[in-house]
Amino acid sequence: MSILIDNNxxxxxxxxTGGQGRFHTEQMLAYGTKVVGGVTPGKAGQEVCGVPxxxxxxxxxxxxxxxxxxxxxxxxxxxxxxxxxxDAEMDLVVCITEGIPVLDMARVKNYMKGKKTxxxxxxxxxxxxxxxxxxxxxxxxxxxxxxxxxxxxSGTLTYEAVNQLSxxxxxxxxxxxxxxxxIRGLGFVDVxxxxxxxxxxxxxxxxxxxxxxxxxxAAEFIRDHMTKxxxxxxxxxxxxxxxxMGHAGAIISGGKGTAAGKIAAxxxxxxxxxxxxxxxxxxxxxxxxxAGVYEKILL
Amino acid sequence: xxxxxxQAKELLGAYGVPVPGGEVAExxxxxxxxxxxxxxxxxxAQIHSGGRGKGGGVKLAxxxxxxxxxxxxxxxxxxxxxxxxxxxxxxxxxLVTEATNIAxxxxxxxxxDNENAGLVIIASAAGGTEIEETAANHPELIVKxxxxxxxxxxxxxxxxxxxxxGLSGELQKEFIGILRNMTKLFLEKDCSLVEINPLVLTEEGxxxxxxxxxxxxxxxxxxxxxxxxxxxxxxxxxxxxKASEYDLNYISLEGNIGCLVNGAGLAMAxxxxxxxxxxxxxxxxxVGGSATTERVTAAFEILLSDPNVKAIMVNIFGGIMKxxxxxxxxxxxxxxxxxxxxxxxxxEGTNVDRGKEILKESGLAIIAAEDMADAARKAVAxxxxxx
Numbered sequence: 001m002s003i004l005i006d007n008n009x010x011x012x013x014x015x016x017t018g019g020q021g022r023f024h025t026e027q028m029l030a031y032g033t034k035v036v037g038g039v040t041p042g043k044a045g046q047e048v049c050g051v052p053x054x055x056x057x058x059x060x061x062x063x064x065x066x067x068x069x070x071x072x073x074x075x076x077x078x079x080x081x082x083x084x085x086x087d088a089e090m091d092l093v094v095c096i097t098e099g100i101p102v103l104d105m106a107r108v109k110n111y112m113k114g115k116k117t118x119x120x121x122x123x124x125x126x127x128x129x130x131x132x133x134x135x136x137x138x139x140x141x142x143x144x145x146x147x148x149x150x151x152x153x154s155g156t157l158t159y160e161a162v163n164q165l166s167x168x169x170x171x172x173x174x175x176x177x178x179x180x181x182x183i184r185g186l187g188f189v190d191v192x193x194x195x196x197x198x199x200x201x202x203x204x205x206x207x208x209x210x211x212x213x214x215x216x217x218a219a220e221f222i223r224d225h226m227t228k229x230x231x232x233x234x235x236x237x238x239x240x241x242x243x244x245m246g247h248a249g250a251i252i253s254g255g256k257g258t259a260a261g262k263i264a265a266x267x268x269x270x271x272x273x274x275x276x277x278x279x280x281x282x283x284x285x286x287x288x289x290x291a292g293v294y295e296k297i298l299l
Numbered sequence: 300x301x302x303x304x305x306q307a308k309e310l311l312g313a314y315g316v317p318v319p320g321g322e323v324a325e326x327x328x329x330x331x332x333x334x335x336x337x338x339x340x341x342x343x344a345q346i347h348s349g350g351r352g353k354g355g356g357v358k359l360a361x362x363x364x365x366x367x368x369x370x371x372x373x374x375x376x377x378x379x380x381x382x383x384x385x386x387x388x389x390x391x392x393x394l395v396t397e398a399t400n401i402a403x404x405x406x407x408x409x410x411x412d413n414e415n416a417g418l419v420i421i422a423s424a425a426g427g428t429e430i431e432e433t434a435a436n437h438p439e440l441i442v443k444x445x446x447x448x449x450x451x452x453x454x455x456x457x458x459x460x461x462x463x464x465g466l467s468g469e470l471q472k473e474f475i476g477i478l479r480n481m482t483k484l485f486l487e488k489d490c491s492l493v494e495i496n497p498l499v500l501t502e503e504g505x506x507x508x509x510x511x512x513x514x515x516x517x518x519x520x521x522x523x524x525x526x527x528x529x530x531x532x533x534x535x536x537x538x539x540x541k542a543s544e545y546d547l548n549y550i551s552l553e554g555n556i557g558c559l560v561n562g563a564g565l566a567m568a569x570x571x572x573x574x575x576x577x578x579x580x581x582x583x584x585x586v587g588g589s590a591t592t593e594r595v596t597a598a599f600e601i602l603l604s605d606p607n608v609k610a611i612m613v614n615i616f617g618g619i620m621k622x623x624x625x626x627x628x629x630x631x632x633x634x635x636x637x638x639x640x641x642x643x644x645x646x647e648g649t650n651v652d653r654g655k656e657i658l659k660e661s662g663l664a665i666i667a668a669e670d671m672a673d674a675a676r677k678a679v680a681x682x683x684x685x686x
Contacts, residue, residue, distance in 0.1 A: 076521060101489055101519035102411055106448045109416035125618070137588070139618040139649055154564020155588070156616045159648060160671075163616070180563060182413040209564055212413065235568040238580070242382075246548040246563025246585045248518065249413075276575050277568035278672040 001200035002129030002174045003149065003191070004092060004120070005068065009133045012037040012060045014081045015072035016048045020096075024072065024137055025049050031140040033133045036064040057081075057088040070126065070135050071095040078122060079104035086117045094135050095121035095185075102248070105183040112185075119185025123247070125155035125177035138162075138175065146171015147297045148284065149195035151188060152207035153180055153214070153247070157235060157277065161205050164281030169299045173201040180247025182211070188218035196226050202293045203229045205284050206271075210236035211250045211257040219265040229291035231283035232266050233274040234259045300515045302529045303345045305394045307513040310488070311495075314480040317473075318508045321396030327370040330395050334366035339398035342369045346388040347534040349429075349512075350380035356390065359398060366395065391533060399509060404497035405464060406430050407477070409446070409485050418446040418485060420456065420478065424464050426497035452482035473506045488526060489519030538582075538601050545597040547586055554579025555682050557602035557611040557640075559595075561586050561620055569614045572675040577685025581608045588620050595628030600636055610682035612674055613644040622646045622654030630661040641666060641681035645674035 011028065015021040016038025026049050028035050037060040038048050044055040054060035057069060069090045073081040078097040085093040086108075100122050112119060120127060126136015131145035142159060144166045152158040158177050165172060176191050178184060188206060195201045204226075208215040215234065222230055236245055236252075237259040244251045252258050263273050272290070274283035288294040302310075308318040322333040323345065334340045344356030351357055356378045360366035370393055377387035404426035412419035422442045425433050434441055442463040444456050457475035461467070466474050481493050492514040499509045520527050532540050542549030548563060552570075556578050560566035563585045570580040582605070586598055602611055615625050629644065645668040646654045658665050666681065668674030679685055 075518060099518045101522075102491065102516045103448055103486065103489055103519065106411070106416040106418075110447070110449055137618065142648070152564070154562060154567075156560075156562025156618065157564035157568055159616045159618050160565060160568075163647065182411070183416050207564065209567060233568070235564050235571060237571045238574040239567055239570065239583070240552065243550050243583075245550065245567050245583055250563060250567065276572050276672065277565075278572065278670055 001198050002132055003194040003198050003201070004118075004127055004174065004176065005129050005133045005135055007132050009068050009135065010034045010036045010064065010066045011068045011070060011135055012039060012057065012064065012066040013070050013072065014039045014057065014085065016040055016051065016053060017043050017046065018072055021072040022048055025051060027137070027140070028134055031134040033135060036066050057084045057090070061088050061090065066090070068092040068094070068135060071097055073097055075099040075101070079108050082108050082119065083111060086112060086115050090117055093117055093119050094124070094126045095119065096124065096126060096137060098123040100181070102183060105181065109183055120176065121179045121185060123181045124179030125158060127174060127176040129174045130172050136177065138177070142166055143175065144171035144299060146299055147173055147200060147202045149173050149198070149201040149204045150175035150207070151191040151195070151204065152177050153209050153249070154207060154235065157207050160277060161207055161233070161280045165205070165284065168281050168285065170281070170284065170297050171299050173198060180249050182249040188214045189221045192218060192221055192226060196228060201228065202296050203231070203284060203288045203291065205280060206230055206232045207280070208232060208234045208262055209247070209250050210234070210239050210245065210252050210259050211247070213257065215262040216265045219269050219271070222271060223269040229287040229293065231272045231274065231280065231287040233277055233280045233283070234262045235277065300517055300520060300526070300530060301347045301534070302513055303347065303392070303531065304343065304511060305345055306529050307511040308508065310484060310513055311481070311508055311511055314484045316477050316480045316508055317506060318511070319397045319399055321394050323392055323394055324370070325374070325392050327367045327374065330370035330393060331363050331367040333395040334360060334363040337397050340366055341396050341398050342366055342373060343394040343396060344373055344378050344390040345392040345394055346378055346383070346390060347531070348380050348382040348388060350382055351378065354378050354380040356380070388534070399499060399507060400502035401499045402502045403500040405499070406433070406496045407498045408492065408494035408496070409481050410492050412445060415445055417448050418482070420444040420446060420460055422460050422464055426499070430496065446482060448486070451486060452479045470500070470506065477506060477508075484513075488523060489516045490514060491516045538604060541597070542584070542601055545594050547584060547594060547598055547601070549601060550583040551605070552580055552582050553607075554581045555607050555609040556678050557581045557605065557608040558584055558614070559586060559598050559602065559611065560584060560614045561588065561590065561616065565614065565616060569612065569671070569675070572671055573612065573678065576675045576679045578675070578679035578682060579686065581605055588618070590620065590625065590628060592628040592631045595625070596632040596635055599632040603636065603639060608640060610641045610643065610678050612678035613642065614671060614674055615646050615648070617646070617648030617650065617654070621650040622648055623650045623657055626654035626657040630657060630663060633663050638663065643668055643674050643678040643681060645669070645671060
């Protein structure tokens with residue numbers, strides 16, 4: 001099994017006629033993702049990579065039976081696109097767009113309360129359930145189908161972690177990039193909860209970074225609810241205070257959100273934290289061996 | 300984006316928040332003329348850093364002559380505060396502002412509340428000092444009240460905060476007005492922080508924004524050209540300004556190993572691993588997911604313009620970004636601008652073999668690395684060894 005997406009996931013691409021949308025539609029199709037439609041206002045009737053284009057999400061959903069949407073719309077219009085997908089009652093919306101104004105996301109997040117739609121992102125690489133479906137920009141070929149769940153705030157560091165697993169012959173059930181913005185959809189706890197519930201995931205790798213309190217909340221969740229072993233890495237251990245490290249959410253302010261605080265919180269609840277980014281794979285092996293599931297995660 | 304105090308006060312004033320009279324000046328003569336309007340005035344250095352008073356950037360003048368004498372020393376000085384670093388910041392402008400008789404100081408700000416996806420009012424009757432210190436030492440003195448981004452400000456929110464600060468009667472009304480206008484400014488201009496510290500109660504019995512800081516959400520500047528016009532690039536690190544022109548995420552640091560990485564998380568992790576091997580990163584640099592030869596070249600130029608840089612570490616995990624494209628960029632950049640320091644390259648991901656071939660065929664003196672740790676170790680050695 002996997003979380004959030006699988007063989008039944010049918011995807012529409014919002015912003016499919018743009019450069020990024022077109023390129024990644026091709027990549028997703030090549031991976032085997034069921035991309036069934038695209039949306040660009042005013043371009044209904046066209047085709048991209050053999051996929052029909054519609055004016056609205058609602059129309060695309062009705063015509064194709066899609067349950068998931070992925071957004072490659074420029075930041076100025078991205079919040080609008082997320083709202084449209086929520087109103088069309090998509091199950092999952094993945095927003096790749098980077099640079100959406102914070103107040104726009106605050107309004108979106110408020111609007112989502114009580115709605116059925118689950119949002120991943122924005123400013124994220126999307127997610128993949130190896131061998132089944134990819135909804136995002138992650139490089140498919142580094143993944144292997146298996147039993148370790150990956151969740152991360154960073155894109156390329158997710159690839160780094162996945163690669164370190166795959167070369168050790170450890171496959172992944174899913175890999176989810178939650179994104180680097182301070183106001184976002186799914187957080188660590190939401191994803192950890194799904195991995196805990198997924199019978200096919202035996203261990204989890206979590207990649208955090210400085211800023212915010214998501215890792216500390218994850219530590220509490222792990223202490224109270226996780227039975228599966230968790231390994232982690234926190235980047236930004238040497239980042240200076242008060243400087244935004246690329247991601248809008250990656251900033252140490254008022255002495256809060258430091259890597260040291262996050263590492264201490266995770267270690268206190270039994271998480272094996274990799275000291276350096278090249279040892280994420282080793283950390284997972286250690287955590288899995290301790291929990292007696294190492295044999296089960298090897299391919 | 301940050302702006303100067305005088306600009307923040309102009310904005311607050313335009314939104315109906317009471318601010319003291321004042322004028323910005325760039326020469327002692329202008330200060331002399333501006334000071335004529337007041338019996339006593341305060342000369343305040345305009346730099347994008349807090350803690351100016353302790354560094355000698357805020358002075359009281361009893362006459363226009365004294366104001367001019369103060370300005371002669373202040374304009375052109377390197378003002379050192381605890382936020383500027385030891386080299387300080389050059390003072391180019393000062394604010395000449397009316398001296399105020401202060402009865403009491405408060406702290407008041409509005410910020411984004413990420414957890415609740417809204418805004419939050421933060422206030423304290425202990426004004427004037429750093430709010431972070433108050434929060435750490437006397438959390439009981441901090442008042443917080445959430446504001447919805449849909450609803451905006453409502454009077455009862457202000458009454459709640461005012462009561463906790465001990466403000467009643469007419470002062471409560473003035474306070475609520477200030478909060479309503481601050482919220483309006485915040486929401487209309489896409490701010491990330493609106494801070495009045497201190498908000499003072501004058502001896503005449505009114506509230507006044509004596510010092511102010513307004514920061515803006517960089518992501519929202521696309522819809523606020525009037526705010527972009529307030530940017531003062533003199534206040535920013537020139538290397539960071541150049542990087543922003545090429546859409547590169549660059550932050551200048553103190554060390555001697557230049558870093559060129561794709562992805563913010565990996566870029567931070569690269570800094571971490573360099574430090575683990577006893578080195579010091581000279582910068583944070585995320586070239587992004589769609590780096591072109593032009594951008595990679597600009598990135599190298601920025602790294603090499605830092606005289607502290609003794610070696611460069613390239614760390615790429617190509618996803619959609621292909622390693623051969625990055626390798627071509629590295630080679631083109633090295634040939635165009637000349638590589639004056641050792642270059643350590645670690646490539647992984649899409650088309651990695653082709654990428655490595657391109658580097659090999661180029662004939663450039665590149666130190667190839669197997670993985671991140673290997674690259675960091677080699678970069679530290681190339682820069683002169685661990686500290």
